[in-house]
Amino acid sequence: MGFRKDFLWGGAIAAHQAEGAWDVDGKGVSIADVMTAGDNVTKTPRRITRGVLEGEDYPNHKAIDFYYHYKEDLKLCAEMGFKSFRTSIAWTRIYPNGDDEQPNEAGLKFYDEMFDTMKELGIEPVITLSHFEMPYNLAAKYNGFMDRRCIGFFERFARTCFARYKGKVKYWMTFNEINNQAEWRAMGAHHMVQEGAVLVNEGDDMEAMMYESAHNELVASALAVKAAHEIDPDAMVGCMIGMNGVYPATPNPADVLNAQQAMHQKYYFVEVHARGHYPSHMLKKFERKGYDFIKEGDAEILEAGKVDYIGFSYYMSFATQFTGRFGDTYDFSEEDYVRNTYLKASDWGWQIDPIGLRWVLNWFNDRFELPMMIVENGFGAYDKVIDRTEEGYMIDDQYRIDYLSAHIAAMRDAVNYDGVDLLGYQMWAPIDIVSASTGEYDKRYGFIYVNENNAHTGDFSRDKKKSFFWYKNVIATNGEEL
Numbered sequence: 156m157g158f159r160k161d162f163l164w165g166g167a168i169a170a171h172q173a174e175g176a177w178d179v180d181g182k183g184v185s186i187a188d189v190m191t192a193g194d195n196v197t198k199t200p201r202r203i204t205r206g207v208l209e210g211e212d213y214p215n216h217k218a219i220d221f222y223y224h225y226k227e228d229l230k231l232c233a234e235m236g237f238k239s240f241r242t243s244i245a246w247t248r249i250y251p252n253g254d255d256e257q258p259n260e261a262g263l264k265f266y267d268e269m270f271d272t273m274k275e276l277g278i279e280p281v282i283t284l285s286h287f288e289m290p291y292n293l294a295a296k297y298n299g300f301m302d303r304r305c306i307g308f309f310e311r312f313a314r315t316c317f318a319r320y321k322g323k324v325k326y327w328m329t330f331n332e333i334n335n336q337a338e339w340r341a342m343g344a345h346h347m348v349q350e351g352a353v354l355v356n357e358g359d360d361m362e363a364m365m366y367e368s369a370h371n372e373l374v375a376s377a378l379a380v381k382a383a384h385e386i387d388p389d390a391m392v393g394c395m396i397g398m399n400g401v402y403p404a405t406p407n408p409a410d411v412l413n414a415q416q417a418m419h420q421k422y423y424f425v426e427v428h429a430r431g432h433y434p435s436h437m438l439k440k441f442e443r444k445g446y447d448f449i450k451e452g453d454a455e456i457l458e459a460g461k462v463d464y465i466g467f468s469y470y471m472s473f474a475t476q477f478t479g480r481f482g483d484t485y486d487f488s489e490e491d492y493v494r495n496t497y498l499k500a501s502d503w504g505w506q507i508d509p510i511g512l513r514w515v516l517n518w519f520n521d522r523f524e525l526p527m528m529i530v531e532n533g534f535g536a537y538d539k540v541i542d543r544t545e546e547g548y549m550i551d552d553q554y555r556i557d558y559l560s561a562h563i564a565a566m567r568d569a570v571n572y573d574g575v576d577l578l579g580y581q582m583w584a585p586i587d588i589v590s591a592s593t594g595e596y597d598k599r600y601g602f603i604y605v606n607e608n609n610a611h612t613g614d615f616s617r618d619k620k621k622s623f624f625w626y627k628n629v630i631a632t633n634g635e636e637l
């Protein structure tokens with residue numbers, strides 16, 4: 156019973172949310188570099204500007220300055236006993252414009268040194284190739300993955316990384332939360348630019364663009380998996396799915412069918428990644444809509460580029476109620492989400508559902524029988540600094556401990572009772588970083604506090620929260636003591 160002996164306990168961040176140094180050592184401008192700061196209190200959303208504009212607040216430009224602090228930050232993670240650390244490679248450090256012929260050596264060297272540091276600390280790197288930080292040039296010049304040339308640019312970037320870090324990095328993932336864009340009706344423009352560097356203009360057919368650019372990303376992902384297997388037979392390449400399961404709001408069969416259709420729409424991506432082909436319901440949808448972007452040869456590529464494991468993030472769950480909006484198809488729309496009255500929510504409205512984690516682990520396992528890795532799970536909250544306690548912390552984040560322990564208990568049940576094959580757990584995020592959805596510093600996830608805030612009055616110093624000591628014991632007992 157319990158987690159495997161070599162269970163990859165750890166934490167996850169992404170380059171753009173942590174590194175800063177946005178224009179240092181030859182780095183190009185990324186999508187994240189043109190996203191402004193938002194604010195949950197004033198309900199100010201992030202904006203995407205066309206290029207870097209004077210006078211705007213771009214929080215990712217400095218982020219938490221991890222570029223210059225990563226050694227001390229990783230040491231703190233090692234102190235907690237981390238066995239793994241997930242981050243991403245900023246594409247713009249390696250190919251500043253995305254379509255460059257030659258990689259930027261200074262960028263490659265930076266990650267060489269970071270991975271060496273991890274190895275010295277006994278920490279296994281788990282690396283995402285594209286985490287919401289595609290080169291801005293690819294958006295401006297090609298409209299991102301709407302242009303099939305981006306498939307080749309991504310493959311080149313992936314091959315460069317696999318060849319360079321062979322022997323240092325074993326666990327890879329292709330596109331972070333590739334499926335968020337499936338909610339194109341609610342957050343379309345935001346997700347499509349984050350995931351595929353696709354800029355949506357007034358009057359565009361967003362739905363058609365989403366399916367087409369996502370298809371090109373899926374082809375690019377499959378080519379990367381194939382390349383990794385050729386270059387390094389020891390490499391394990393996973394997909395990365397943003398998994399927040401959708402329940403029917405009631406036992407009314409119409410709600411049940413509607414929830415199933417929601418799962419189809421949001422998670423067909425993993426069917427393609429894991430099975431190597433589209434599910435029939437998606438092919439029917441494409442036929443119904445008259446989409447013809449699947450080109451000759453794509454089917455063979457998808458088949459040859461099946462992933463080795465399923466990486467996914469899990470934060471919350473949703474519930475949907477059928478409104479009849481799309482008639483017989485029972486298609487789903489995010490507008491049909493309803494609040495789940497059985498669940499509480501975070502200050503950002505994210506519904507807290509530990510049992511849902513066991514449910515999604517089973518959902519994946521029933522379909523794919525592949526190893527899995529939970530590569531994000533965490534609790535964003537406003538933390539309050541208090542006088543330092545005798546135990547040595549100055550933030551009493553018991554709410555974060557409660558969230559994480561309930562989720563770890565649920566995944567332990569999925570291992571013990573359901574027999575799911577779980578490789579590791581990287582909580583999000585061991586150190587406070589810039590929020591991806593809102594661009595805030597004040598939405599904090601860390602065991603390690605970073606003294607910076609939305610108003611930019613901090614000094615970037617690091618400190619330990621109560622949860623730091625708690626997680627250290629979780630790892631030391633291999634998840635026995637929560």
Ligand code: BGP
Binds near residue numbers: 331535592
């Ligand atoms: C996921 C992303 C991360 C991350 C996390 C928390 O969607 O992969 O990049 O930030 O969610 O979201 P947020 O930062 O918006 O709170």
